[in-house]
Amino acid sequence: MFLTRRPQNPSKTPKSAGFRNPQNPFKKMGKLPPSLRTGKNIVLPLRSLSKDVRSSSPQEPEESQSQSSFHHGRKPPKSNTKNPPTSTTPRRPSPPPITFPSSDISAAKTLVTSLTKYSPFLNNRFCNAVLESFSSVSSNIQDSIFLLNHITKVHPSFTPDKSSYHILLSQSCTKPDPDLSNVNRALTLMASKGFQPDKVTTDIAIRTLCSSGHEEDAIELIKKLSQVQFTKPDTYTYNFMVKRLIKIRTLSSVSSFIDEMKKKFGVKPDLVTYTILIDHVCNGKNLHEAMRLLDVLEEEGFKPDCYLYNTIMKGYCMLSHGGEALKVYRKMIEDKIEPDLITYNTLIYGLSRSGKVKEAKRFLKEMVKMGHFPDVVTYTSLMNGLCREGNALGALELLGEMEDKGCSANECTYNTLLHGLCKGKELDKGVELYGVMKKDGMKLESGSYGTFLRALCRSGRVAEAYEVFDYALESKSLSDVAAYSTLEDTLKWLKKAKEQGLAV
Amino acid sequence: MLPQRMKKAVTDNPKKLATLIDLVNLPSTFKDFVGRSQSSRLGCFKHVWSYIKDNKLQDPNNKNIVHCDKQLKKILLGKTQVELAELPMLIKLHFPKVQK
Numbered sequence: 001m002f003l004t005r006r007p008q009n010p011s012k013t014p015k016s017a018g019f020r021n022p023q024n025p026f027k028k029m030g031k032l033p034p035s036l037r038t039g040k041n042i043v044l045p046l047r048s049l050s051k052d053v054r055s056s057s058p059q060e061p062e063e064s065q066s067q068s069s070f071h072h073g074r075k076p077p078k079s080n081t082k083n084p085p086t087s088t089t090p091r092r093p094s095p096p097p098i099t100f101p102s103s104d105i106s107a108a109k110t111l112v113t114s115l116t117k118y119s120p121f122l123n124n125r126f127c128n129a130v131l132e133s134f135s136s137v138s139s140n141i142q143d144s145i146f147l148l149n150h151i152t153k154v155h156p157s158f159t160p161d162k163s164s165y166h167i168l169l170s171q172s173c174t175k176p177d178p179d180l181s182n183v184n185r186a187l188t189l190m191a192s193k194g195f196q197p198d199k200v201t202t203d204i205a206i207r208t209l210c211s212s213g214h215e216e217d218a219i220e221l222i223k224k225l226s227q228v229q230f231t232k233p234d235t236y237t238y239n240f241m242v243k244r245l246i247k248i249r250t251l252s253s254v255s256s257f258i259d260e261m262k263k264k265f266g267v268k269p270d271l272v273t274y275t276i277l278i279d280h281v282c283n284g285k286n287l288h289e290a291m292r293l294l295d296v297l298e299e300e301g302f303k304p305d306c307y308l309y310n311t312i313m314k315g316y317c318m319l320s321h322g323g324e325a326l327k328v329y330r331k332m333i334e335d336k337i338e339p340d341l342i343t344y345n346t347l348i349y350g351l352s353r354s355g356k357v358k359e360a361k362r363f364l365k366e367m368v369k370m371g372h373f374p375d376v377v378t379y380t381s382l383m384n385g386l387c388r389e390g391n392a393l394g395a396l397e398l399l400g401e402m403e404d405k406g407c408s409a410n411e412c413t414y415n416t417l418l419h420g421l422c423k424g425k426e427l428d429k430g431v432e433l434y435g436v437m438k439k440d441g442m443k444l445e446s447g448s449y450g451t452f453l454r455a456l457c458r459s460g461r462v463a464e465a466y467e468v469f470d471y472a473l474e475s476k477s478l479s480d481v482a483a484y485s486t487l488e489d490t491l492k493w494l495k496k497a498k499e500q501g502l503a504v
Numbered sequence: 505m506l507p508q509r510m511k512k513a514v515t516d517n518p519k520k521l522a523t524l525i526d527l528v529n530l531p532s533t534f535k536d537f538v539g540r541s542q543s544s545r546l547g548c549f550k551h552v553w554s555y556i557k558d559n560k561l562q563d564p565n566n567k568n569i570v571h572c573d574k575q576l577k578k579i580l581l582g583k584t585q586v587e588l589a590e591l592p593m594l595i596k597l598h599f600p601k602v603q604k
Contacts, residue, residue: 457589460568461568462588463562463567463568463588464567480546480550481525484524484546484550485520485524487592491592492593494589495590
């Protein structure tokens, strides 16, 4: 629900996946339930026209069909001419999906020629799909150009459109030549056919280059394209690029890239760009740099928004500086920026983590006052805080309260509780909880698994520990190695503890 | 949290990981038991543990204790009765440190 908040800004969307981090105390170890995970799956949506290119490929085959099986398609049009279509069949069956078994151009040409009998159904979209299908197996762009020409020749109704050239472009971008000659070739060809490359072209080229791991080439290309007004990257393309770069390069080199783009080509960073940078340094726990960047962006005339504040708050929370997070929250209120659910979840997580459970509970009430309803993340953070305090039973009570309010617990909640109960010497309750988890097929996280094993062994319930080990393997909670080495280490520890008279 | 650190220690330590999953030539006693000439320490442990479960060798009153049958005795130092807790250590005995 947080993701739809700003639909007009796609490059922001994936970022909120980063915000999710602070609310989920166990994210690193565990899995979010699908309902929470959705954010991650929203990959940068390809925009308008570029979508057009992709959407012409649904015909791209799921199963590889050879040429012969292709004739046994669901609805061979041949029989269609003999028997009039029955009422149950669609009026205009589309030709079956086409796959090319090899990158052999002459075979591909033959296949395309054999399609002429479908000609009533061959529209541009289908021809583009054929082209895209071939370009995915073809090894060089020359072949794809040949095929495009061939399709145009045998199917006069087909006129290559912008999408056709974008397909060629994206093929060249997945395997660019060292000097980008094939990419340039696609661009020149496109222009010579009367389709001026535009921002969408830039977007496709940059995204394809980046996703195929050719960031260096992408930098070169983006600089070249930025020289022309039409192909200047827009903010989405640019921020996508920055987001990629920051992952593989140092902050200083990305900063100099941003600088160069600004000074040489007038492509300016915006709030999103800065948020990407700040998010990165916050994840690296470099709050000092984050503060510096915050100053820079204010100098540039941007006002931090809710996202940015959340990001900074997350940074403090990861360092367990609940107090600082609270300061950020106050500043937010001062600046009249309305906090959202993420803000509260982050704050409650941070406070719980730094042992300020009382304050965290206070915010639970405050958030309701502000019209945000605590969700499973909120409660789990709070339970985590209670468990840290050693009040595992309090956390268990909270589970009841949460479920009364119609908010159902997830794996992470249960793992938090299991961990807390075992630490808080409430093993029997822990075993009971484990029973529920097992019944529902929930996975164990490595943290709670280890604590649980230890607690069981300490009370002399080694056999049960072995059963938990079995369950961890069976439910694929952990890798065999991790599960076993934890078991082995626990038993080793047990032996020592026994010698010192610490365990039964 | 400690367990996390423990897990990290294993994955960070390739040597320790290797002793767990590397295939080694088994001593003859183990060879007969596992039915293969090569196995990893982890594989052996899993084999022994499932053997115990399949043959119901755990003491019904105290599941922490395993009554060894003839086969198991051979590989577990001839003991008639072992504790589950010592099982990994006993198996480890068959995997001496490789001298480089």
